[in-house]
Amino acid sequence: MVGVGFRREFAEELINGEHIRPDFIEFAPENWMNIGGYWKKVLHRVVEKYPVLCHGLSLSIGSPEALNKEFLQYIKAFLNEYKVQLYSEHLSYSKCDNAHLYDLLPIPFRMDAVKHIATRIQQVQDYLQRPLVMEIVSYYTPVAAEMSEVDFIKEVVKQSGCQLLLDVNNIYVNAFNHQYDAKAFITQLPLDKVAYIHMAGHEQVAPDLIIDTHGEPIIDPVYDLFEWTLQHLQPVPVLLERDFNIPEMAELQGELSRLKSICHKQWKLKNELVA
Amino acid sequence: MNLLPDTYHIQQTFSAFCRTGEKVKLPGVAPDRLKHYRRLVFNMINDTMENAFPIAYNNIPARKWKSMVKDFFSHHACQSYQVWKLPLEFYTYAVEHNWEEVYELPYLHDLLAFEWAEMEVYNMEDIPAEPYALAGDWLETPLVLNPEHRLLSFSYPVHLVAKPKALLANKGIYFVLLYRHPETGNVEFMDLSPWLAFLTEQLVLGITVKDILDYAPQLHITDTDTLEQDTLNFLKQMQQQHFVLGFQL
Incomplete structure (x- = not known):
């Protein structure tokens, strides 16, 4: 299954399905909760047409403070109302000192942070009665790290029992920004826990820095890393994220088709080998 | 922790x-x-x-x-x-x-309030209207209004002009009704006279047009010859524009 991030800019094209036809859609509950009017009607139309996966923005699993129970109540009701098949969030924090920052801040790679986050993930999973799929985020500087990024992620998964969202572009961006080998990094991850893949474009803003923008097409090296990664995974849903500089639908469909073709090639081959 | x-x-x-x-x-x-x-x-x-x-x-x-x-x-x-x-x-x-x-x-708070209200009314959760009939007695039957609305008052005509000089030159008392069109979802807004703003406010409370008209002299509205007809014309126009939905059952 290869899906696309649902954006208002091409909602009608998705509902129409003539120029773009993903297998599923994904959106952030925070962008659609508690709204009515025109966009609620559009949401109902698109949800009738496609299976839905949700990717949250405001859970802030890495926050020092307590979880927001009211927010979780809304999330639970929303996921149930729209029959959401998978709910993912970010391994980062976006709220501190009781203030939302609306961006993904890097958590210090430390064992106390692991324990803190693992406890919170378990609380969320228990409350929502569904597994939480945590995305490995792109980051531009480590912060007071006492362990490696990959050890941090492995410990969070081990202690919390969560699943992983592998954003292949994020791994490419992080490997470039922090000068490590993306394939070696991926190999060390608990790949049996990967439940979902994201793919996106990025922007290089300096000779040694890439920013994860979701505003450009996926570049060939990221496709190559994606294809390599699939050889190490069981089939899972794959999402194309495009949040800015939305191109013509033919271009987006072209990216979806290319992703689908790679999935088909790699996972069909793998299934044949298993058989 | x-x-x-x-x-x-x-x-x-x-x-x-x-x-x-x-x-x-x-x-x-x-x-x-x-x-x-x-x-x-x-x-x-x-x-x-x-x-x-x-x-x-x-x-x-x-x-x-x-x-x-x-x-x-x-x-x-x-x-x-x-x-x-x-x-x-x-x-x-x-x-x-x-x-x-x-x-x-000086007009900043009014302008921010107006622009926020547009966004809020556009996005707000659906509010079901009370049951209503499409025909009824305009004077005696309480009216059912589109519940997805805001009635605001301003000191500057931020809903009518955008240029700062024009805003500052026209300080006064303004009333604005914003509502969400039930079919298109677009936000419509209109400038209201003080009387029509009062009327709208009272209608929301379920008071009949007749009772509101009876109150007009206390608002120092003395020119009542055409007030009733003008008021009813306004309400009929608002019915066409989906703000007045109908008559309480």
């Missing part, structure tokens, strides 16, 4: 830098990379406010606008987990900190 005080403090310091842009010392952090977090976070907040308040953004000198957004984001702890609701906090912060005087923009 499993988090050690040191880790907690580091997260606070990092987020405080993102909010204020003021220099911080953080172990293991590359300063040339850190600045991108401040840039990305601040741009997101600034873009949200520009999109929510396009008229205000165009009216206010760039330096003042940037100062407002910086002040707001540095000192206000944003509470909404839905970013589209954040402009309400910006507007509230402006009023609480008397920005009209601080920035010498």
Whole structure:
């Protein structure tokens, strides 16, 4: 299954399905909760047409403070109302000192942070009665790290029992920004826990820095890393994220088709080998 | 909580830098990379406010606008987990900190209130209307109004003109009705006279047109010869425009 991030800019094209036809859609509950009017009607139309996966923005699993129970109540009701098949969030924090920052801040790679986050993930999973799929985020500087990024992620998964969202572009961006080998990094991850893949474009803003923008097409090296990664995974849903500089639908469909073709090639081959 | 005080403090310091842009010392952090977090976070907040308040953004000198957004984001702890609701906090912060005087923009609060109301009414959750009949007695039967509306009063005609000079030259008392069209979802707004604003306010409470008209002399409305007919014409027009939905059952 290869899906696309649902954006208002091409909602009608998705509902129409003539120029773009993903297998599923994904959106952030925070962008659609508690709204009515025109966009609620559009949401109902698109949800009738496609299976839905949700990717949250405001859970802030890495926050020092307590979880927001009211927010979780809304999330639970929303996921149930729209029959959401998978709910993912970010391994980062976006709220501190009781203030939302609306961006993904890097958590210090430390064992106390692991324990803190693992406890919170378990609380969320228990409350929502569904597994939480945590995305490995792109980051531009480590912060007071006492362990490696990959050890941090492995410990969070081990202690919390969560699943992983592998954003292949994020791994490419992080490997470039922090000068490590993306394939070696991926190999060390608990790949049996990967439940979902994201793919996106990025922007290089300096000779040694890439920013994860979701505003450009996926570049060939990221496709190559994606294809390599699939050889190490069981089939899972794959999402194309495009949040800015939305191109013509033919271009987006072209990216979806290319992703689908790679999935088909790699996972069909793998299934044949298993058989 | 499993988090050690040191880790907690580091997260606070990092987020405080993102909010204020003021220099911080953080172990293991590359300063040339850190600045991108401040840039990305601040741009997101600034873009949200520009999109929510396009008229205000165009009216206010760039330096003042940037100062407002910086002040707001540095000192206000944003509470909404839905970013589209954040402009309400910006507007509230402006009023609480008397920005009209601080920035010498007497119409600022009215303008922010108007632009926020447009966004709020457009996005607000659906509110079911009471059951109603399409025909009835305009004078004696309580009317059912479109519940997805806001009735606002302003000192400056921010709903009629955009240019600052024209706003300042026309200080007065203005009433504006905003409502969401049930079919298109678009927000319609109209300037109301004080009488029609009073009428609308009373109709919302379920009072009949006849009872409201009886109250007119107490509002010092003495020219009552055409008041009833004008009022009914207005309401019939509003029925065509989907603000008056019908008559209570």
